Amino acid sequence: xxxxxxxxxxxxxxxxxxxxxxxxxxxxxxxxxxxxxxxxxxxxxxxxxxxxxxxxxxxxxxxxxxxxxxxxxxxxxxxxxxxxxxxxxxxxxxxxxxxxxxxxxxxxxxxxxxxxxxxxxxxxxxxxxxxxxxx
Numbered sequence: 001x002x003x004x005x006x007x008x009x010x011x012x013x014x015x016x017x018x019x020x021x022x023x024x025x026x027x028x029x030x031x032x033x034x035x036x037x038x039x040x041x042x043x044x045x046x047x048x049x050x051x052x053x054x055x056x057x058x059x060x061x062x063x064x065x066x067x068x069x070x071x072x073x074x075x076x077x078x079x080x081x082x083x084x085x086x087x088x089x090x091x092x093x094x095x096x097x098x099x100x101x102x103x104x105x106x107x108x109x110x111x112x113x114x115x116x117x118x119x120x121x122x123x124x125x126x127x128x129x130x131x132x133x134x135x
Contacts, residue, residue, distance in 0.1 A: 003047050004029065009036040023090060034064070038074055045076050061087050065098045 001020060010019030011030045019040060021028040029044065031037035045055055057079040063086070074081045086095040086102065093103040122132060 001027070001044070001047070003043050004040050007036075007040065007043065009033070009040060026089070028089065034072055041074055041076060041081075057081060063087060063094070063096055065096060 001022060004020055007019065008017070009031050010017045011032050012018075019030055021030065027044070029037060029040045031040055048055055055076050057076050060076065060081050061084045062074050062081045063084050086093060088094070093106055095102055121127065
């Protein structure tokens with residue numbers, strides 16, 4: 001990742017040039033230019049090979065913010081990377097149009113499901129109202 005970090009590429013986020021996000025074994029490569037992004041992917045793949053690691057191309061996804069139907073392909077070790085319009089990263093839904101609408105709907109749906117599963121407790125006459133109000 002140090003080789004990728006050294007390259008003058010990425011996206012400008014609040015005045016800072018960011019080209020990758022890392023958490024445990026998850027890596028997001030970021031760039032505003034598709035060709036530079038492809039070079040980042042190649043550098044990451046080459047560095048991984050040198051360290052004895054391989055990128056799992058079945059789990060690797062490509063999404064271009066602002067472009068739903070980008071026809072360009074990216075390959076790693078001869079395998080084409082799947083293009084997606086949305087994916088979940090660290091529990092949050094990211095979408096090609098870069099809005100929060102789907103994420104908000106998803107969270108409301110999850111909360112509704114949790115409340116529905118607690119309905120038998122909430123409507124139970126065996127539990128005091130004071131206990132139900134406590135968090």
